Amino acid sequence: xxxxxxxxxxxxxxxGGVRALVDVDADVHEHEVLAVVGxxxxxxxxxxxxxxxxxxxxxxxxxxxGRPVLLDSPAVARSxxxxxVFQELALVDDLDVVENVFLGHETVRGPLLDEVAMExxxxxxxxxLAASVPEVREPVRTLSGGQRQVVAVARAxxxxxxxxxxxxxxxxxxxxQTAEVLNLIVRLRERGHAVVLVSHQAGDLQAVxxxxxxxxxxxxxxxxxxxxxYEDLLAAMTGAVRxxxxxxxxxx
Amino acid sequence: MRADRVxxxxxxxxxxxxxxxxxxxxxxxxxxxxxxxxxxTGLSPATISNIVKELTVAGVLHTAQSTRNGRRALQVTLxxxxxxxxxIRFGMRSLSVALADASMRILAEQRMPLAPDHRADAGLQRxxxxxxxxxxxxxxxxxxxxxxxxxxxxxxxxRTGQVVTVGMMRGWDGVHxxxxxxxxxxxxxxxxxxxxxxAIAEARFGAxxxxxxxxxxxxxxxxxxxxxxxxxxxxGRSGVAGEIGHVSVDEHGPVCxxxxxxxxxxxxxxxxxxxxxxxxxxxxxxxxxxxxxxEGDAGCRRVVFDAGRHxxxxxxxxxxxxxxxxxxxxxxxxxxxxxxxxxLRTSLGQRVVATSRGPVEVVPSTLGADAGVRGALAAAxxxxxxxxxxxxxx
Numbered sequence: 001x002x003x004x005x006x007x008x009x010x011x012x013x014x015x016g017g018v019r020a021l022v023d024v025d026a027d028v029h030e031h032e033v034l035a036v037v038g039x040x041x042x043x044x045x046x047x048x049x050x051x052x053x054x055x056x057x058x059x060x061x062x063x064x065x066g067r068p069v070l071l072d073s074p075a076v077a078r079s080x081x082x083x084x085v086f087q088e089l090a091l092v093d094d095l096d097v098v099e100n101v102f103l104g105h106e107t108v109r110g111p112l113l114d115e116v117a118m119e120x121x122x123x124x125x126x127x128x129l130a131a132s133v134p135e136v137r138e139p140v141r142t143l144s145g146g147q148r149q150v151v152a153v154a155r156a157x158x159x160x161x162x163x164x165x166x167x168x169x170x171x172x173x174x175x176x177q178t179a180e181v182l183n184l185i186v187r188l189r190e191r192g193h194a195v196v197l198v199s200h201q202a203g204d205l206q207a208v209x210x211x212x213x214x215x216x217x218x219x220x221x222x223x224x225x226x227x228x229x230y231e232d233l234l235a236a237m238t239g240a241v242r243x244x245x246x247x248x249x250x251x252x
Numbered sequence: 253m254r255a256d257r258v259x260x261x262x263x264x265x266x267x268x269x270x271x272x273x274x275x276x277x278x279x280x281x282x283x284x285x286x287x288x289x290x291x292x293t294g295l296s297p298a299t300i301s302n303i304v305k306e307l308t309v310a311g312v313l314h315t316a317q318s319t320r321n322g323r324r325a326l327q328v329t330l331x332x333x334x335x336x337x338x339x340i341r342f343g344m345r346s347l348s349v350a351l352a353d354a355s356m357r358i359l360a361e362q363r364m365p366l367a368p369d370h371r372a373d374a375g376l377q378r379x380x381x382x383x384x385x386x387x388x389x390x391x392x393x394x395x396x397x398x399x400x401x402x403x404x405x406x407x408x409x410x411r412t413g414q415v416v417t418v419g420m421m422r423g424w425d426g427v428h429x430x431x432x433x434x435x436x437x438x439x440x441x442x443x444x445x446x447x448x449x450x451a452i453a454e455a456r457f458g459a460x461x462x463x464x465x466x467x468x469x470x471x472x473x474x475x476x477x478x479x480x481x482x483x484x485x486x487x488g489r490s491g492v493a494g495e496i497g498h499v500s501v502d503e504h505g506p507v508c509x510x511x512x513x514x515x516x517x518x519x520x521x522x523x524x525x526x527x528x529x530x531x532x533x534x535x536x537x538x539x540x541x542x543x544x545x546x547e548g549d550a551g552c553r554r555v556v557f558d559a560g561r562h563x564x565x566x567x568x569x570x571x572x573x574x575x576x577x578x579x580x581x582x583x584x585x586x587x588x589x590x591x592x593x594x595x596l597r598t599s600l601g602q603r604v605v606a607t608s609r610g611p612v613e614v615v616p617s618t619l620g621a622d623a624g625v626r627g628a629l630a631a632a633x634x635x636x637x638x639x640x641x642x643x644x645x646x
Contacts, residue, residue: 029534031534032534032535174381174385175378175379175381175382175385176362176382176385176386176389178364179347179362179363179364179382182364182365183363183364183365186365190539202367203366203367203370203374204367205367206367206368206369207345207364207365207366207367207370208365210534210535211535225535226368226535227368227523229368229369230367230369
């Protein structure tokens with residue numbers, strides 16, 4: 001297996017007196033889904049934020065293809081091929097679906113926006129997600145929670161990033177849309193993307209994960225194979241076992 | 253095509269019995285011409301024509317002009333507005349749900365990956381929600397749902413809808429699938445083994461269509477099998493019939509989840525196949541293995557080749573016992589195509605009793621990953637007919 005695309009080495013992050021991440025090491029490879037699971041306040045979203053350039057670590061390094069990089073902002077991360085969808089989707093309510101998908105990355109043709117090309121690309125991305133968005137020229141204010149999630153994911157996929165970071169992508173969705181997001185993650189992996197999936201829904205994570213990283217109180221508690229049992233994950237999430245305690249590996 | 257020739261009923265019930273026989277034939281085969289209906293039911297073309305006309309007016313059947321062998325023919329299907337059925341298939345790592353109308357036209361389909369040790373309680377509840385959401389997406393009222401068919405990758409006693417295994421499928425052992433789902437959706441639910449349902453689908457609509465006895469084997473994360481003999485699915489005493497994945501191939505082999513040693517599944521199931529690959533290859537899925545084998549990776553090809561040989565050994569035993577017309581191979585591993593089938597045929601051919609008819613035909617599934625869910629739809633429609641939802645009493 002080739003080296004990791006994106007790595008964290010000894011990353012720590014504080015918010016005032018709260019230690020959100022403590023000395024975290026993590027790797028994600030191409031053609032792999034790394035799931036990050038943990039209890040509320042375990043540091044999952046902070047970890048996603050560091051990977052996507054939204055938070056700058058107080059200590060430690062972020063490595064891209066083995067070389068240290070400074071992810072100053074999500075835009076810098078984006079330009080390096082790391083895209084993210086966060087829990088607060090950051091959609092502009094009054095803009096329509098196409099405008100939201102292309103916000104800041106508009107396709108131009110001469111001095112004008114190429115609305116036709118953008119609309120076509122927006123439909124292509126939404127189709128990939130098997131999305132149930134009825135109309136791409138309606139303001140996103142009019143869409144349901146699930147449809148808004150889909151628009152945010154479509155925006156992340158614009159430009160085919162190498163690493164896709166998804167923070168709680170199924171939190172507000174119905175079963176059908178959850179199924180579509182999980183299928184999408186499988187497809188992203190098949191196409192060779194590295195996917196970081198952050199969630200507290202252990203069942204959804206286990207369905208698609210190659211490896212599962214368990215965070216507890218800001219530290220990496222353990223890293224499991226994707227086929228680890230639910231009980232092992234739960235024990236690690238709740239701290240019922242010591243960090244790195246030898247766990248029985250499932251049959252591989 | 254198989255003929256359902258049963259002695260016609262007594263004078264008084266004759267017409268009702270003939271109506272039921274026609275509806276049953278159309279329902280099981282999806283779509284038939286009037287001429288084919290005559291062949292299948294053994295009724296005269298005039299009787300067929302009268303009853304079809306009557307049932308069309310009653311809104312049970314639908315007819316359309318078509319041509320067959322250059323002649324005009326009347327194609328008969330069930331009327332679409334009779335209602336909807338849902339087919340559900342739980343795999344070891346995936347879930348498929350489909351909605352179809354009474355003519356078996358599929359209106360909506362949804363798949364999703366599942367965790368390695370998914371549980372019945374949460375899984376069935378979520379599936380019920382999924383069915384409701386899919387009904388909503390096709391603008392159907394909940395009252396339009398007539399029946400549900402469910403396939404589970406474990407032996408099921410079809411009389412009670414209970415998973416009968418002990419300690420084999422964590423979270424599903426002993427579960428009354430039809431009761432739980434019936435309570436959620438409030439319609440008749442029929443539960444069966446997923447490979448048996450897939451065998452029914454392949455025999456009715458797929459690679460086994462036109463054959464009387466079909467042996468179906470699904471090689472995926474687990475290994476399952478189903479038998480249709482003389483046009484009927486075989487369940488056995490408790491639902492274990494056809495479980496070829498747990499046939500002993502190597503007496504001294506590793507211990508299986510079923511408690512025995514050296515089962516076929518321990519040799520050709522996903523986890524054993526993947527464990528044969530070098531660790532440098534990283535975490536691979538069964539789909540990755542098939543893709544790489546097709547792309548020419550030597551190690552992956554060898555793994556698929558050996559799996560084909562082992563399957564051939566187990567299938568030879570099955571063929572010597574029941575002598576099916578055709579063996580249909582489905583499941584994820586079957587997507588490797590001839591890479592799997594060629595060594596399978598060779599090893600099977602060496603071990604079956606040689607006959608003047610030559611070796612049994614071994615073909616890939618034509619319904620592929622849809623076989624289980626199509627079988628579940630068919631089972632649901634059978635159930636709807638038995639509950640009198642298709643306009644006739646049977």
